[in-house]
Amino acid sequence: MTKASWSKALFALMLVLLLALAACNGGDSEESGSSDSEGGSKEGGSEEKAEEDDGLYSIEDFTTEKTSEGEAIEGGKLNFGLVTDTAFEGTLNWNFYSGTYDAEIISWFDESLLSWDENFLYTNDGAATYEVDEDGKVFTFTIRDNVNWHDGEPVTAEDWAFAFEVIGDPEYPGVRYGEDFTNIEGMEAYHNGEADSISGVEVVDEKTLKVTYIESTPSLLTGGIWAYALPKHIFKDIPVADMIEAPEVRENPIGFGPFKVESIVPGESVTMVKNDDYWAGEPKLDGVTVKVINPSTVVQALKTGEVDTVDSFPVDQYPDNADMSNVEYLGQTDMAYTYIGFKLGTWDADAKEVAPDDSKKMADVNLRKAMWHAVDNNAVGEQFYNGLRWNATTLIPPSHPEFHDAENPGVEYDPEKAKQILDEAGYEDVDGDGMRENPEGEELVINFASMSGGDTAEPLANYYIQSWEAVGLNVQLLDGRLQEFNTFYDRVGQNGDDDPAVDIFQGAWGVGNDVSPAGLYGRDALFNFSRYASEKNDELLAEGLSEKSFDVEHRKKVYNEWQEFMVEEVPVFPTLYRALLVPVNNRVQNYSIAFDGVPDKHEITVTAEEAPTAE
Structure with a gap:
């Protein structure tokens, strides 16, 4: 790609995003869930809205x-x-x-060295600025002269490069290593112990860092660059494997x-x-x-x-x-959604990728789709959250309106359809106890992990369990109770250790600036807690990051296809999109x-x- 064409692609991306955002803010709220409306604060109309709509509120009532x-x-x-x-x-x-x-x-x-705008595009207003070469692969970053760590030491290019080296180290104990890093020249050789340095990460001088990527992708503009430095003068003598538990992380953290x-x-x-x-x-x-x-x-x-x-x-x-x-309530459409996930494999720590397992209890797509049909998330949003959470349809939320497929209805609430799917797939009540056995005639008990927290956590989990029971599925809370936050994510596999007792789980994702779903659903994504992978999924996620996807319309088409594909495959299904409400004194x-x-x-x-x- 020439400098001219790359620049045109960037401009086109920015223009489409701006137009999409403007359109959403202009009033297409029912479809887009626009977060930055002109509806005002709670005093500006939420009481009237509640009275008119039987107690239901809208995110449009907030600023x-x-x-x-x-x-x-x-x-x-x-x-x-x-x-x-x-x-x-x-x-x-x-x-x-x-x-x-x-x-x-x-x-x-602490903060990112790079800032971004309301369309999630990097700007040059942060602690560092950047330039990109004519092919869109070589980024040159310059850290401002007055950016210093809290101990007075300057934040340097060495610190930024050190962060890449630590995350790429084979002993790295965190969760960041993935395609954002493997797309850097020489990173995989370094990660595999075949090189002593990362060829694509070059310290030019004290304040200048150059990073060369293998492929120029649209995600490099919206979050695909690791922009967090690590103070080398503090961490250089700590073994990488021990850093996550070090006092410099746990007791005396430092930033700028x-x-x-x-x-x-x-x-x-x-x-x-x-x-x-x-x-x-x-x-x-x-x-x-x-x-x-x-x-x-x-x-x-x-x-x-x-x-x-x-x-x-x-x-x-x-x-x-x-x-x-x-207080004054602020609000907008959250960059997040809740979902039900199905355990379809495990994490292969050696290969650093998911390992699908067809013997898993939830491996049958018919079972998964029936469980989606069985729950009424419109009712959940209205009855539990007074309209401030609402039925989710796809795995790209309306916080990214330019890529959220508002025309995709997801899977409708239809318990009779759920029963029909289960009947046809061989899930029948063999022993007459009202609960279905699996197609082999064996008892089917589905263990459900759900988090504690807030007044609705328990009744919401019970609602889902009762909805599944109504179509003949025996779903039980894991260990008979809700799981606290840290325990929940440990058991579903955030450290690469999948608890085999978990069959399904209710989680929530913050989706980040970059619309690419690869970090949550890619084959090499540790956060892919369902442990789902397929060739088609690989192809679509890769195409969404391809050079062709600098054409925003092409990228939208790819992600619409991916959203539809995930509705068909159901490794997880979204339940609710969310309003983020923040009261401020x-x-x-x-x-x-x-x-x-x-x-x-x-x-x-x-x-x-x-x-x-x-x-």
Whole structure:
């Protein structure tokens, strides 16, 4: 591809994304689930909407930007809540973390070297800038001169290259290694021990790094570049296999973000102070405390001012608290969805890829599709979440409206169809107990792993179990109980260890900036917890990252085909798309939940030392 054609492809991609976003924001909300509407905050219409629609709310009633009124004081501290019923893991480094709560904490003290815009395209507004060659394969990054680690050492190209080396090391204990890295020249040779260095990662000078990719793909523009440095002067003497448990990750993490870690209460809270030397400007707050808040007490914590805001408010609690007087609710369509997954294999740690197993209990696609037909996710969204979660149809959510196939209906709720499919596939009630046996006439008990957390977790799991029971399937909660967050993901295989007791599971995915599903459903993706793989899936995922897919219409066609293929194969099925609701105390200014990567946490201010309480 010539420089001219690559530039045209980039421009075309940006233009289509901009037009798609504009179209969605223009009112096509029913199809797109647009998150950045003009509907205003809770005061702007959610009460009226609820009255008109029998208690149902719409994501269009919210904005992503906090209203700023009053005069900010100098300094002040913010209290930020992580809404969870479990401890955070405490793997506080971008190169090693795997849990969403750890990521929330890290984002306050460390950040990506590259920023991105509202369309998820990289910009040159972050801590580093970039240029790309005429073929779209060689990226040259320049770190700004005033970007320094919290200990005063400069963030260098060596630090960035070191992150690539650690993740590519065969002893690397984290979950990041995948196609974003194998697409770098020389990475697989390095990873396999055939080379002492990565030929495609070159330190040009102290602040300049050059990375050469094997293939130019559209994902390189929207998240396919690893943009997180690792301070080599701190980690260089730690064996790679030991880094994830090292004090430098668990007890004394370091970054170059707007705040510095001062103290940690493991699993409970992290206290930070401002980084006076922050590259984008001195933070206006004196500090931030991030703490775990149980879903059952989050309302009280907000009302009393114990926390100013939270990562995500349980939407099932919104109707009873929509008029909380000391907060403003922000909201948008989340870059996430919940899903039911089926265990179809295991993880091959040696080959570093999934190993499908046709002997698995859930291997029959008819069984999987019948289980999708058996559940009414429209009713779940309305009855459990008052419309703030809604029926999901495909595995690319409406947070990426340019690639979400809004015309694909997924699989409709039809329990009679579910029964018919099971009958025809040989799942019959042989012994007359009301529960179906497998086609060999053997007892069929399906073990279901589902997470604890919030008031709806147990009734929701029970709803699915009862729906499956209504079509004759004996589904039981794994160990007879809900699993806490960390245990759940350990058992479904986030460390490569799949618990054979798990047959199906209810999980949730944050999909990230890059629309490519390969990181969740590719053959070499550790996060592919269903352990599904097929040649057709390989082909479609590869085509979505091909040179042809710089043509956005081609890429949309490929991903529409992939979405339809996954509806047919059902290695997992999506259940709900989600509204992200974030209440923010009235004293807080310059707060946004918009999905862009322009640094802004240093701009947050407060108008009073103490958070006002609810009336």
